[in-house]
Structures are given as C-alpha cells and as structure tokens.
Amino acid sequence: xxxxxxxxxxxxxxxxxxxxxxxxxxxxxxxxxxxxxxxxxxxxxxxxxxxxxxxxxxxxxxxxxxxxxxxxxxxxxxxxxxxxxxxxxxxxxxxxxxxxxxxxxxxxxxxxxxxxxxxxxxxxxxxxxxxxxxxxxxxxxxxxxxxxxxxxxxxxxxxxxxxxxxxxxxxxxxxxxxxxxxxxxxxxxxx
Numbered sequence: 711x712x713x714x715x716x717x718x719x720x721x722x723x724x725x726x727x728x729x730x731x732x733x734x735x736x737x738x739x740x741x742x743x744x745x746x747x748x749x750x751x752x753x754x755x756x757x758x759x760x761x762x763x764x765x766x767x768x769x770x771x772x773x774x775x776x777x778x779x780x781x782x783x784x785x786x787x788x789x790x791x792x793x794x795x796x797x798x799x800x801x802x803x804x805x806x807x808x809x810x811x812x813x814x815x816x817x818x819x820x821x822x823x824x825x826x827x828x829x830x831x832x833x834x835x836x837x838x839x840x841x842x843x844x845x846x847x848x849x850x851x852x853x854x855x856x857x858x859x860x861x862x863x864x865x866x867x868x869x870x871x872x873x874x875x876x877x878x879x880x881x882x883x884x885x886x887x888x889x890x891x892x893x894x895x896x897x898x899x900x901x
Contacts, residue, residue: 712728714760714763725748726749
C-alpha cells in the first residue's frame with residue numbers, strides 16, 4: 711500500500727528509499743521478487759502484476775482487513791495501566807467523598823454524646839485493598855489453631871477422656887436397654 715501510494719503520487723524517491731532500506735530483509739522472500747522492478751516500470755497501474763493493487767477495491771479491502779486485525783488485537787489485549795488513570799481517579803474521589811461523609815456522621819454522633827447509643831460495626835476491607843501480608847497473617851492464625859488442636863489431641867490420647875481408651879464402668883453397674891429406655895442392671899458377682 712505504501713509503495714502503491716508513493717507511485718500513484720509520483721514519489722519515486724520514497725519508492726527507492728523503501729527498497730534501499732528493506733532490500734536486505736526482502737530479497738530472500740519470493741513474494742517480493744516482482745516488486746523490485748516497480749521503480750523501473752512506466753505506468754505500473756497497467757502492468758498485470760501490479761494492476762490489482764492500484765484498484766480502489768483492493769485498497770479498501772486492505773484497510774478494512776487491517777482495521778479488523780488491529781481491532782481484534784486491541785480487544786484481547788489488557789488495557790495499559792495508564793489508561794486506567796481516569797477510572798482510578800474517579801474511584802478515589804468517590805472513596806474520599808464517602809470517607810468525608812462518614813467522618814461528618816461520626817462527628818455528629820460524638821457531639822450527641824450519651825443521647826444516642828452507638829454500636830460499633832466491624833467492616834471488612836474490600837478484597838482489592840488487602841495486601842499479601844494480611845493474607846499471610848490470616849493463614850498463620852489458622853495454622854496456629856490447627857497446631858494447638860493437634861497438640862491437645864496428642865496430649866489427651868492416653869487419658870480417661872478418650873472415648874475408647876480408659877473407659878470405666880460406673881460404680882459396678884452396667885446399663886442395658888429395654889425398649890429404647892436405659893435401665894440400670896445390678897452387677898452380679900459370681901463368687
């Protein structure tokens with residue numbers, strides 16, 4: 711397209727400059743073999759090799775294809791961080807306004823003093839504001855409680871509180887079930 715526009719606008723110096731700069735890259739590519747004669751042909755729009763490229767239909771098709779290609783690339787690429795600046799600035803402004811509003815409410819509640827009963831509310835921070843250290847701290851707390859419960863389990867294994875080990879009869883009596891009710895049966899000694 712660049713070469714066709716340069717030839718159509720009689721910019722032979724641009725065509726020559728193109729080939730001087732890109733000949734080392736293009737000379738081994740077979741699809742470019744015919745293009746090296748372009749600067750030396752009179753009326754290349756009439757030459758069967760190049761006539762297609764001078765038509766409006768080919769140029770429009772190339773531009774539409776290029777537009778579609780770039781649109782699909784930009785659609786799937788993540789936005790650069792710099793483009794999120796305006797969205798982030800709006801979010802910060804909203805948060806600052808909300809913060810100021812909450813400060814004003816708190817000031818009013820403090821000024822009322824004992825007239826009103828204020829109950830504190832635990833508010834979890836939004837997930838996007840949590841950092842890795844907060845998550846690690848939470849994981850350590852879970853690990854500590856698991857380690858403590860494991861230690862307690864090991865400590866209690868040999869004691870009478872175990873459901874299996876160390877089970878004792880209650881004062882020489884055994885329980886027997888009669889029609890769904892527990893009944894104490896006397897312990898018979900066979901002497």
